[in-house]
Amino acid sequence: xxxxxxxxxxxxxxxxxxxxxxxxxxxxxxxxxxxxxxxxxxxxxxxxxxxxxxxxxxxxxxxxxxxxxxxxxxxxxxxxxxxxxxxxxxxxxxxxxxxxxxxxxxxxxxxxxxxxxxxxxxxxxxxxxxxxxxxxxxxxxxxxxxxxxxxxxxxxxxxxxxxxxxxxxxxxxxxxxxxxxxxxxxxxxxxxxxxxxxxxxxxxxxxxxxxxxxxxxxxxxxxxxxxxxxxxxxxxxxxxxxxxxxxxxxxxxxxxxxxxxxxxxxxxxxx
Numbered sequence: 001x002x003x004x005x006x007x008x009x010x011x012x013x014x015x016x017x018x019x020x021x022x023x024x025x026x027x028x029x030x031x032x033x034x035x036x037x038x039x040x041x042x043x044x045x046x047x048x049x050x051x052x053x054x055x056x057x058x059x060x061x062x063x064x065x066x067x068x069x070x071x072x073x074x075x076x077x078x079x080x081x082x083x084x085x086x087x088x089x090x091x092x093x094x095x096x097x098x099x100x101x102x103x104x105x106x107x108x109x110x111x112x113x114x115x116x117x118x119x120x121x122x123x124x125x126x127x128x129x130x131x132x133x134x135x136x137x138x139x140x141x142x143x144x145x146x147x148x149x150x151x152x153x154x155x156x157x158x159x160x161x162x163x164x165x166x167x168x169x170x171x172x173x174x175x176x177x178x179x180x181x182x183x184x185x186x187x188x189x190x191x192x193x194x195x196x197x198x199x200x201x202x203x204x205x206x207x208x209x210x211x212x213x214x215x216x217x218x219x220x221x222x223x224x225x226x227x228x229x230x231x232x233x234x235x236x237x238x239x240x241x242x243x244x245x246x247x248x249x250x251x252x253x254x255x256x257x258x259x260x261x262x263x264x265x266x267x268x269x270x271x
Contacts, residue, residue, distance in 0.1 A: 026224040028061040028087065031118070033217035035262065038208055039117055039146055040067055042264040046142040051075040052112040055136065057101050058119035062088040068115075069094040079111075101129055106136040117146040120191075124182035130198040137269040143200060145267075147188035150175055150260040152209075157256040163249040167257065170246045173236035174225060188263035200267035210259040218259050219250050 043064070048054065050073045056065040058081070065080035069091050072078060080088050081099035088096040101116075102125045114133055120126045133143055153171060158164035175185045184190070192205040212219045226233070226243050233243060249255055 024060070024087065024228070027221060027228060028063075030217045030221035030224055031060060032063040034210075034221060035117065035146070035218075036063055036067075038262065038264060039064055039115075039144075042144055042146070042206065042266065043068065043113075043115060044071075046113060046144065046266065048072065048113050048142075049076075053110065054078045054113045054115070055106070055111045056080045057099075057114065057116035058082055059085070059088050059096070062091065062094070062096070064115065064117065065094055065096075066091050068113075101132070106132060108135055109138045109141075110136055111141060112138055113142045113144070115144045115146075118148065120145060121147045121185065121187040122178070122181070122183045126184070126187070127194065127198070130194060130200075134199055134269055139269055140271040141269050143195070143267045143269070144264060145191055145195070146262060146264045147191050148185065148260045148262055149188035150185045153258055153260045155255075155257045156211075157254055158249065159252050159254050163245075163252070163255070166242060166246050167249055167255075169242070170222075170233070170238065173233050173238050174229065176236050177229065177232045188261060191263060191265045192267075195265060195267045199270070201270050202266070202268045204266040206264050206266075207261050208264070209261055211256060212259050213256045214251050214253050219257075223247055223250055 048068065048071050052072045053076060054068045054072060056068060056078060059065045060082065062080050065078050065088070069078045072093055074093060076093060078094040080094055080096045081101070082088065083098065083100055085096045085098050101119070102123060114137060120129060123129060137143060150171065155164040155167055158167065178185050192203045196203055210216070210218060226247055230243060234240065
């Protein structure tokens with residue numbers, strides 16, 4: 001596999017989280033538990049197998065990249081990239097490299113499959129990144145992008161009306177801070193149309209929601225955000241007391257909500 005250029009250290013563009021802290025450890029574990037099954041089901045549908053060259057963007061703790069490495073076997077390769085690769089373990093048929101998808105180059109026509117989950121929605125430069133990904137795929141190669149639309153996620157049951165309102169205020173504050181950082185919190189539903197505009201073909205967007213209740217890794221992901229985004233949530237008008245209270249609400253045995261919609265979108269570079 002073509003080695004990427006050694007990128008110069010740069011700040012994460014438009015990314016609200018601080019990956020230099022310990023908060024991402026819990027965040028990555030929750031992401032893997034909540035979303036790896038759907039992500040892997042969709043990746044398997046591309047036919048990825050022996051000998052493929054794959055790129056995993058924003059690999060986090062490498063859980064999806066390791067699955068890909070097992071699929072492509074000793075004759076294939078997986079390149080797992082992130083702006084911070086300290087939490088990506090060594091693994092056969094997999095290489096981890098620090099890479100900023102906004103600023104750093106990719107090899108032309110270097111990959112049979114590219115996957116990114118919950119990365120592009122954070123980037124104001126999404127459209128330019130799609131052009132870069134198209135060029136990095138081999139003709140006929142697959143792209144899979146998994147992204148949220150957080151405009152949907154109603155409370156179904158809560159201990160009381162005040163708890164339901166507080167949960168919704170927390171979600172609204174989190175959405176505002178992502179948008180302020182240049183993110184697009186409904187991009188999941190817009191992704192397929194933008195991929196078509198960028199020149200991709202064979203678009204296949206698949207939505208999925210889940211029931212969240214106490215202990216669900218999707219809810220625990222939100223709980224981890226209370227720590228990782230605490231200062232920014234306070235800036236959005238929530239109080240320390242409200243942040244503590246919404247943590248209790250999300251872990252209450254009577255709480256149930258629908259997850260945001262996650263869209264897994266398949267697309268291909270024209271042959």
